[in-house]
Amino acid sequence: MQTDSSFTFVLFGGTGDLSMRKILPALFEAHRAGGMLADSGKIVAVARHVADRSEYLQWVNEHVKPHVSKNGVDEAAWASFLARIEFAKIDLGNPDDFVLLRDAVKDLPGIRVFYLATGPSLFVPICRALASVGLNENARIVLEKPLGYDLKSSNAINDAVGEIFAEEQIYRIDHYLGKEPVQNLLALRFGNALFEPLWRREWVESIQITIAEELGVEARGDFYDNTGALRDMVQNHLLQLLSIVAMEPPHSMDSDSVRDEKLRVLRALKPINPLDIGKVAVRGQYHSGVIRGNAVPAYATEPGVKQNSTTETFVALKVEIENWRWAGVPFFLRTGKRLADRVAEIVVNFRPVPHSALGASALRAGANRLVIRLQPNETIRLYCLAKQPGEGMNLASVHLDLAFDQFFREGQMEAYQRLLLDVINGRLALFVRRDEQEAAWRWVEPILNEWKASNKPPKPYASGTWGPAAASAMLAQHGTCWLEEEN
Template identity: 90%
Template sequence: MQTDSSFTFVLFGGTGDLSMRKILPALYEAHRAGMLAASGKIVAVARHEEDRAGYLQWVNEHVKAHVAKSGIDENAWASFVDRIEYVKLDLGKAEDFVKLRDALQDHAGTRVFYLATGPSLFVPICHALASVGLNENARIVLEKPLGYDLRSSNAINDAVGEIFAEEQIYRIDHYLGKEPVQNLLALRFGNALFEPLWRREWVESIQITIAEELGVEARGDFYDNTGALRDMVQNHLLQLLSIVAMEPPHSMDSDSVRDEKLRVLRALKPIDPRDISKVAVRGQYHAGVIRGTSVPAYATESGVKTDSATETFVALKVEIENWRWAGVPFFLRTGKRLADRVAEIVVNFRAVPHSALGASALRAGANRLVIRLQPNETIRLYCLAKKPGEGMNLSSVHLDLAFDQFFKEGQMEAYQRLLLDVINGRLALFVRRDEQEAAWKWVEPILNEWAASGKPKPYAAGTWGPAAASAMLAQHGTCWLEEEN
């Protein structure tokens, strides 16, 4: 389906890594699929001394490698780059924004300003856009991290909110655009099978994991002032939690969905600072081996302080104080330099109350739903079945929904879906300000306690994090999925 109308997509940070790896490849895929209005334009903005030809050469060198497995269609690529213009802009020069306004004057339709920059530049860019009247008939996309804590997040939101109305602001979280997350909503609210079971009477526990094999790479300076709790938990993990736990919305319009997510975030049980050691584990990777390659300790990475107390791993036990989920533990986990790259949601259903078929039918995890977000996107339902042969011997089997095998249409990448939603004015998959505030309020006691206490627990790169993360689940009679397997 093509975008609703003409647009101009203005990309601040147009030569940056995010633009090259994610944003421009996603726009190319949308273009190749015929999803962009023919009159739509892309205006890249950066401070590099380039003309349009020089910028397009940069795009050719840095974007093509990040296009999906299907590769480049040269005809589609040629028509795609025809959409692209380049404006050199110095944020400190008001006359450069006049130049940007003049460059956009002949472009019809909605304007989208995507700020693929550091958060310290969000407010100056917004003020400069307003100074030349470019905040009208416009949408603005803000990348994470949006602030360092609740206070700084509110400061950014207040400043941006003076210039753009809330319905013009798109706070992007790319995990919300992933196909399995969308299918989780379809699975729950489109089928009579799951929704009656999606509650405390039938769910034993839920795990949400985002694990990375990579370290901090070239982002040591940024990461050492951020840490895993700010970088991953406050946004990605809590957003996934709210999708998993939300009540059925009235409809799929933007405010109905986000209202229900907000109710979950506000129902999170506050963490008493005295109990943080029992429900929160933080770790930092030391040297180790991943897939046969030795990797250094976090403290020796470029840009990282040698005595750093920044966490690269977090595991949390979370409770939701409402009727549906009272007493059900949600275990959240994220980390760098772990044993595998995986993002998944695991719903462990309760065992049957009595079994005439033997003890295997009573074991935890006999019935389980695993929603894999990466690297391969699948939904797998585990249940027990009788093994062939004599006797009533049970074995775990699974039913698969592998999207790339079941659906012949090409899958849409998360950024592609989200960018199309921005262009078309659909807000449901973007974070509203009150959601963000609720997440920061819940996270801050942990941040404050960790800032005042000792260093994170060490773990070897290539493992699944500190042993304390496993011990936390063992106290509840369960384990992380990979430990069971």
């Protein structure tokens, strides 16, 4: 993925946690690889908590280095990366300071990328301030989630940003779409005759999509208590993964062809009847428990969380897609904090054979499945049945690993690295279009409204478990279970 695209990458929130853990490490890895970033490309960090460039580089040395190059840092590459970095001390609350930013970047080359690694309340003021000094020309803007609290607030942000930047200039980032297995899911489906004919209701029994975290809310109690798992994870990450799994083959991989097909999935989601929410939606909140031998506190006692909070930290949903490909196939979505393991995966359960001359084991659910693991290790595994060695026709489950690292010498690219390179090179396919975001909010809002109106507390679950028992019961009603429960 070599490029000659010159760029000036302006990073708002330059001292923030996201910049330190993800954005700058991703840019360093692209720089270290050679050829991915134009030699003339510059990074301009914007912050107000440090005095000047020298102090900022000290901050970067202290806070970014621990997150780069697992096998150690190449000091020559690190030094040349730091040489790319400039610094602008700016108070984002003072529009007059943006004149200083304009002066700092006016002589720097190439397309300007403005990455807003800030709270969403600053998105519109920053965009307006950029426009006031003419910096919205020849530019791209990257917006992190959450983009709004509901459909109305999301539209308000999009309307305001859309007055300043054209839609093709706006990159709404969802880092799950940049993960290697998600890209390989597209390759498996649309590049091979083996999978696509099976990717439909006649052969797929159910699909599970899980994003589970061991961590709690950590230092984000104030933010999380006003957000909850449905807004924080389902409206964006899980529904985006769902749309990738269920989309029709696009006529090409250009940005609008891919996003048009994702949008059709989101618009085909069956609306959840408020009277049925108790059957198809489970919300939970973690209590104290033990994770990997360490005692952890209940959500209600976390710093920043309101007393008697009813914010959910766990959501499980049964989702249906009303189209010919997927009619009648349940999609089970699940996300939560303080769960038993950190894992993100997509599980495609194929239907058992209609008749078996080999015994009942060939008819059991889950005998044939595809598991796409997104984290912590990125793998794709195909499960099937094979004869056990020895006498008789005894079947056992075996799996085929799609081990890409054994076929390709290049190391897997981290999600943020891929997505930042796509921004610099003007590739929009892996970013969320406004109409996708609106469709997701329209589907999610009735659930939010019903939970608020019912005023029922979330179901408790002990930290270190897989969530409320009701989430397992929901799948049991359909004759299935979560993947980890089979063992």
